[in-house]
Amino acid sequence: MDKPSSLFARDSEWRALVRFVNSPEPDLTLGIVSGRRRQGKTFLLQSLTRATGGFYFAAEEATEAESLAQLGTALAAYLRTPGTFAFTSWKDAFDQVLEHCRGRTVVIDEFPYLLSASPSLASVIQHQVDSREQPWNDGGRTRLVLCGSAMSVMGGLLHGNAPLRGRASLELVVKPFDYRTAARFWDADDTRLAMLLHSVTGGTPAYRTRFVGHRAPESLEGFDRWVVERVLDKESPLYREGRYLIASEGGVRSASLYHAVLGAIAAGRHTRSGIAEHCGRQASDLTHALSVLEDCDLIRIEPDAFKANRHLFRIGEPLILFYEAVMRPAWSRLELGQAEAVWRDSAPTFASRVMGPHFELLCRAYAATTDRFGAYPAEVSSGTLTDKATKSPIEVDVVAVTAPEANRPKRVLCVGEAKWGTRMDMHHLARLGRVRDLLAARYDVSGTALACFSAAGFSDDLTAAAANDARVHLIGPDDLYSE
Template sequence: MLVDKPSSLFARDREWRALDQFVNNPVPDLSLGIVSGRRRQGKTFLLQTLVKATGGFYFAAEEATESESLSRFGQALADYLEVPGTFEFTSWRQAFDQVLERCHGRTVVIDEFPYLLNASPPLASVIQHQVDSREQPWKDGGRARLILCGSAMSVMGGLLGGTAPLRGRASLELIVKPFDYRTAAGFWNADEPRLATLLHSITGGTPAYKTRFVGHQVPEGLERFDQWVIDRVLNKESPLYHEGRYLIASEGNIRNASLYHAVLGAIAAGKHTRSGIAAHCGRQASDLTHALSVLEDCGLIRIEPDAFKANRHLFRINEPLIVFYEAIMRPAWSRLELGQAEAVWSESRSRFGSQVMGPHFEGLCRSYTATNDRFGAFPSEVSSGTITDQVSRTPIEVDVVATAAAESDRPKRILCLGEAKWGTRMDLYHLSRLARVRELLASKYDVSGAALACFSAAGFSDDLVAAAAGDSRIHLIGLDDLYR
């Protein structure tokens, strides 16, 4: 690594390595990089740290007209170059001609690029011209590195897609994602796994929720978690209080916020199929196609395949804070506005366990399985699925299904079938359900080495522990294992 990662930057080793390789690539021409990610993930801090380490030029765009933005850009460039006065640009073509010529050999970062694009739609074509013209072998293109960054995922994702002007022009496409649950625990200094999981179920892996939004105030232990939720999440004077709503309202493609809240509320209530969401919203499934597409483009939801049904897809919310908002805060918003946070939280504990912690724990168990080879190999895919027992005529939901990479002319090999329980002590009944699923799948899949995994945050019965001791294909996995 040519530029050492500063100690002020927590984790983000992968991101820093990618930026370092991009900036220090010996290619002599102009290179374009695209950095995106949902809000609050630390993109700005990451890129500001980069330009500080490399002596680059950083410009943060704002919502403004084209002439206002050009004026601000000219002043920022003059300040950076330490020249008197300002640069008076009349077009973005002129502005980029100047900044790329004057920043020869340096890194140029344009943050919140969608703001500029919104006011100046041809801007992407201007940058395309800059990249293409400076790659001509007979011209001295200047060894500049141009990075465009933004949080509007639908806009940033479209910069390089389809017939977009910048398609095929970028040498870097970096998505800054939330911390994974283990990294988030370290960031929050949450050494106790149960506390780390509770915090992650609300704040996820978003760094700003610890730094800017709660001022580094972390519950000192499990016994302080409830008061922390009341003071830092449900308190209307806390920045986190409005964040769930803001995450949705800030997406430019969302117009009818009530419909999107209804869709997210349905998913938070456990309706993960298109038909289930539609029934919860009182709409036809076809009426929700656009809303679901917009939420996916914005990165607020994701679509996962059902492990056992190729034509069935499951919708899940990406941001834990939105799940918490839809399940706990939105139904009691008027009471929270009256300052009844303590009462609301007391009355919501059961719903918090079933609608927030239960699904969240299942997701952590899938994440654990996806990055673990304890079941014989690293899985190629980890998902959940539903299979119908034709004998009892009842559906059986399987929380964790891990499969190996497909091999030609052989049935798909299942590595693990798992059930996850946040608040239930698991026993032989849960094991027998998994064993029955393994039997049902034997006619279609290779289950000869399939492990049965019981994930529980509440422990395991003595007879289940005894069964696992006598069978290497039975795995009992608790919270400590997830964070180990």
């Protein structure tokens, strides 16, 4: 099946769904599709059922009886049968759905809503998948897809002792667009504008369409006005989206604690102890909240490049970081309609707490996908090491290393520093050179590149140094978006 022209990007996701639908497995086969809200899962699966003539049902928050009635109505409409199907139980419902849709694709969207009202539903589906005696098993390759946005719920369907563990032939996570794809989706040819937009909306497709009235800034100069009118204005759908993303997750117990944790990370507290101190809690009190946020893909836990026992917590959704750093501290003023003044006053915070970390993130993403430094890296991260001569820590924004080899130290492909608003000079290069020297005792740094990433440009002497030394790389916004 060719991918529909209306479906932007999502090439690998479409191929995975087509392989699943067309697989030679003769029996009922289960697929799980998940991903945070607004990523286009519904559009993707509706495109699939249209292409295959399959049955699509979107669940709602409802009681079990209501959901069964809604499914019966939807099935009757799909089959063009007068009236409705009256299901007495979920077993009865799936028996009839799979009987009438034998050999076709069946998609149940927003599955967590059904599971919330009927916790035993996963066991019912397990029985359907495991059974080889049902009459619909003789009717061809039936494909059942369960889809949902509650990441903690969907992630639990196939884990541990869950009834569906080991039953799925497809586990597809629909993620936000990467930063380059997002730039194309926004038609953002100016790379600085593309980075600014990505720092607010990330790669979530819906934030380009109905959430902003299908409006995008036409130029870099229009970005500030766009933020005021489309993000900070209390009538904009994006205005409360940061809150909704937290509240919509089933594992959230106390929204205030989760926002406190995210606010701590947005303020630069990236370690467990630092987050706990910021929240006024013991580190052990945050275990559940951090686990839920990680399961929801709203935070990432990244290893320190140089310290095996040290991990860093980072916000994984740009809109959440923007909300926690810029919007939540000024919420009362925003509610009073002072969006323009809030944005003007937030300029330093936006630069230091949003764009600075986001630019570093993009630089690491770039380093992870290029062989510019001699090879494709096995791992790219950030890290902190101590200069024993000065007894001071040195934070390194980008560290790219190869996979370990037997009886050889890891090769460091590059160490890099990233500056969003600072024009880099020889001081930054000397700092990276010192880092390379310090790593020589533990790593192979014979070919290590020194990478200066800057969105504000480079001094003349640094440019000259790079021209004379092939191991010095000056990387600007246009480089990040080149493929």
